[in-house]
Amino acid sequence: MTDIETAIRLRGVRFGYRPDSIVLDIASFDVAPGERVFLEGASGSGKSTLLGLVGGILLPSHGEVSVLGQAIADLSGAGRDRFRADHVGFVFQMFNLLPYLSVLDNVALPCRFSARRAARARQRSESVVHEARRLLGRLGLVDAEIVGRRVTELSIGQQQRVAAARALIGAPALVVADEPTSALDAGARVRFVDLLSEECAAAGSAVLFASHDPALATRFDRSLSMAAVNAAAVVETAA
Amino acid sequence: MRSVLLQLAAKSVLNRRLTAGLTVLSVAVSVALLVGVDRIRTEARAGFANTISGADLIVGARGGPLNLLLYSVFRIGDATSGISWESYEDIAGRPEVAWTIPLSLGDSHRGYRVLGTTSAYFEHYRHGRERRLELAAGTGLAGVRDAVLGSEVADRLRYAVGDSIVVSHGIGDISFEHHDELPFTVTGILEPTGTPVDRTVHVTLAGIEAIHDDSAHAPGDGHDDHADDHGDAPDDDHAGAHDDHADDHDDGHADEHDDGHADEHDDGHADEHDDGHADEHDDGHADEHDAGHADEHDADHAGGDTDDHAADRVEPDSITAFIVGLESRPLLLGLQRHVNEYASEPLMAIIPGVALQQLWEMLGVAEAAMLGISVFVVIAGLIGMLTTFLTSLTERRREMAVLRAAGAGPGLVFALLIVEALLLAAAGSLAGVAIVHAAMFVARPLLLAHFGLALAGGAPGLFDLAVVAAVTIAGGAVAVIPAWRIYRYSLADGLTVRV
Numbered sequence: 205m206t207d208i209e210t211a212i213r214l215r216g217v218r219f220g221y222r223p224d225s226i227v228l229d230i231a232s233f234d235v236a237p238g239e240r241v242f243l244e245g246a247s248g249s250g251k252s253t254l255l256g257l258v259g260g261i262l263l264p265s266h267g268e269v270s271v272l273g274q275a276i277a278d279l280s281g282a283g284r285d286r287f288r289a290d291h292v293g294f295v296f297q298m299f300n301l302l303p304y305l306s307v308l309d310n311v312a313l314p315c316r317f318s319a320r321r322a323a324r325a326r327q328r329s330e331s332v333v334h335e336a337r338r339l340l341g342r343l344g345l346v347d348a349e350i351v352g353r354r355v356t357e358l359s360i361g362q363q364q365r366v367a368a369a370r371a372l373i374g375a376p377a378l379v380v381a382d383e384p385t386s387a388l389d390a391g392a393r394v395r396f397v398d399l400l401s402e403e404c405a406a407a408g409s410a411v412l413f414a415s416h417d418p419a420l421a422t423r424f425d426r427s428l429s430m431a432a433v434n435a436a437a438v439v440e441t442a443a
Numbered sequence: 444m445r446s447v448l449l450q451l452a453a454k455s456v457l458n459r460r461l462t463a464g465l466t467v468l469s470v471a472v473s474v475a476l477l478v479g480v481d482r483i484r485t486e487a488r489a490g491f492a493n494t495i496s497g498a499d500l501i502v503g504a505r506g507g508p509l510n511l512l513l514y515s516v517f518r519i520g521d522a523t524s525g526i527s528w529e530s531y532e533d534i535a536g537r538p539e540v541a542w543t544i545p546l547s548l549g550d551s552h553r554g555y556r557v558l559g560t561t562s563a564y565f566e567h568y569r570h571g572r573e574r575r576l577e578l579a580a581g582t583g584l585a586g587v588r589d590a591v592l593g594s595e596v597a598d599r600l601r602y603a604v605g606d607s608i609v610v611s612h613g614i615g616d617i618s619f620e621h622h623d624e625l626p627f628t629v630t631g632i633l634e635p636t637g638t639p640v641d642r643t644v645h646v647t648l649a650g651i652e653a654i655h656d657d658s659a660h661a662p663g664d665g666h667d668d669h670a671d672d673h674g675d676a677p678d679d680d681h682a683g684a685h686d687d688h689a690d691d692h693d694d695g696h697a698d699e700h701d702d703g704h705a706d707e708h709d710d711g712h713a714d715e716h717d718d719g720h721a722d723e724h725d726d727g728h729a730d731e732h733d734a735g736h737a738d739e740h741d742a743d744h745a746g747g748d749t750d751d752h753a754a755d756r757v758e759p760d761s762i763t764a765f766i767v768g769l770e771s772r773p774l775l776l777g778l779q780r781h782v783n784e785y786a787s788e789p790l791m792a793i794i795p796g797v798a799l800q801q802l803w804e805m806l807g808v809a810e811a812a813m814l815g816i817s818v819f820v821v822i823a824g825l826i827g828m829l830t831t832f833l834t835s836l837t838e839r840r841r842e843m844a845v846l847r848a849a850g851a852g853p854g855l856v857f858a859l860l861i862v863e864a865l866l867l868a869a870a871g872s873l874a875g876v877a878i879v880h881a882a883m884f885v886a887r888p889l890l891l892a893h894f895g896l897a898l899a900g901g902a903p904g905l906f907d908l909a910v911v912a913a914v915t916i917a918g919g920a921v922a923v924i925p926a927w928r929i930y931r932y933s934l935a936d937g938l939t940v941r942v
Contacts, residue, residue, distance in 0.1 A: 289850020
C-alpha cells in the first residue's frame, strides 16, 4: 500500500513504569506492511505495554519505536494522538464501545478524529455511514437487525465484531488487536479471527494480534511468543 | 472537532439522563432560589417606588426622614407630631408650589388606617407610572362625612357604596374609642392600585376634625382641662379660634385620650362595642343604608356641588404631613431648604426618591444576607454536581479509553467533562430562571386578587442572565477537578482500563 518498509519497527526498546523496574526489553521487533502477526503471551508478559508503545500512548525510556516509518518519539503528544487516529485501528478484549453512541456511530467514531480515515472510508463507499454499514455487513452483522439496537443490547460476539468494524474503518495501515477473542467461545473465536484477517487483507492493513490462546496462531502469517521477544518478560511474571 | 465534542458530550449526558436530570434539578432549584430572592427584592423596591410618583416633596414635623416617608406614604408607623395649618397654608401658598395634598393620619377603621385629606388627593396623587387614582364605584369626597375606600378595604370588609362605617381614634384593630355617634358614609371605592392606598379609608380633613371635635365636646370628664388649655394658650401670633385649637390638640387633647378615655373604655365600653355594635352593623345598618341612605346621599350630591369643596375648605387645626408638587423641578432644593429652616415650626421636607434610597440602604444588609444565603445554596448545588461527576469517574475511565483508542487526545477527554458540566449547569440555571418566571406568571393574578400585591413581572432581566452566565461558568470551573482527574487517569490508563 505504501513504500514504507515496516509497519512496526522496534530497536533496543526498554520501558518501565518506574525507573527501577523494566517491564519491556525488546532488542528487535518488526512487522512488515500488510503482514499479519500473532503475538502469544500470558497477561503480564508485557503485551499491553508493547501495544501502548505502538499506539503512541507510551514512550520508551530507551530505544526507538517506529510505526509506518514514523519515529513515535519525534511526535508531540497531540501529534501521536493524531497519528494513532490516522493510521492505527484498535480492538480490545472488552469495553470497546461507547454505550451512548449507536452501533453506526461507534463504528464511524475514528472518522470523527481523523479526516484521513474519513476520506478513505468515503473513497470506498458513498459515505462514512455507508462504509460502516458495509463493514458491519462483511463482519456478518446484518443491517436492520443490528444498527437499530443499542450497543449494550448486543451480545459480546456482536460487540467484538462492531469493534473490529471500527478498527477497520478508513483502512488504517495497522490494526492492533489485544485479546479480542478471549470473551468469545471457541467457534466464534476462529470465525472472528478469519473475518478480521480477511478484512485486513482487503484493506491492506498489517495486523498485530495479541492473545494467550496459541490455537489461533495458525491463522496468521507469523507467530511470535512474547517471552521470546521480551527479555524482561520473565522477570515481570516472576514479580 | 468542536462539533464532535458537543455531540459526544450531549449524547453522554443523555445516556446518563437520570443522574444528569437530578443534577440539573438541584442546580435549577438553587438558581430558582437565588433568582427568586432577587425578584422579590426588586419587586419590593418597585412596589415601594411605585407607591408614589410625581410628588416632589413630602413635608412633615421634624424627625427621621424615613419615618416621615413611611407614615405619610406607606402607612407604616406613626407621626411624632403634626404641622399647624398655618404653616401648611404658608408653604402651600408659595409661588413655586403647584399643588399640595394635606394628609391627616392617626385614626383607623377595623385595622385600616384612616386618612384625612382633600379632593386634591384624588386629583394629584399618582402611583406607578404616573397613574392617577380611579374610582371603581361611587364618587369622591364631597361631604364632611363621606369616605372613599381603598379596594382592599372594601373587598375585605365587604363594603359597598352607601354603607356607613365608624372610625376609631388611634390605630389598631381593636380601638377602644369608636366615634360611633358620627358614622361616615361610603361614597366611593377606588380601583386596586397595588399600593397602601388600597388599604386606606379616605375621609375629608373636616371629617377628621369633626371626629375629634365631637369626641372632645362629647359629655364626659376631662373637658375641663380642655377648656383650660384653651384659655392658657393664647399664642401671640395666632389670631383665629382655629389656631387655638391646633395647640390644644397637640397638648391637652392627646393626653386626655391616653389617660382618661382609655381607662374608661377598658371597663365598660369595650364589651359593649364588640358584641352589640358588630351585630347592629351587620344586620341593621347595611340594609338601612342600601335602601335609604344611598338615595339620601345622591340627593345631597345633586344639590350640593357647592358644598363639595366647602368640605375641603373647613380648616383643621393641624395636619400630619403634606405632599407637594412643584411648578418646576429645579425649585425643589430651594423649597426643601426653606421648609427645613422654617422659623415658626420645626418642619422637614424630604424628597421621596432620596428617602427611599435611604430605605434601601437600610434594607441592604438584609437583602445582602438573603442573596448571600442563596449564593451558598447555588454553591451547594454545584458541589452536588461535582459529587456526581466524581462518583461517575470510574465508569467513565472506560469511556475515555475508548475515545483515546479511537484517536482522541487526553485534552478532548478533559474538554468533554468541562463541556458536560457547562451543559448541565446551563440547563440547570436556565430551568431555575424559567421556574421563577413561570411561578410569577401563575402567582401574579393570585397575588393581585388576594393581597393587592402587583408584581411587575416582565421579561428575565440582566440579573437573571448574569446568574445563568455565572452559574454556567462556575459549573465549568467546578468540573475542572474531575476533568483533571480523568485527564490523569487517561494518561495513565492509555487505551485499556483494568477496572
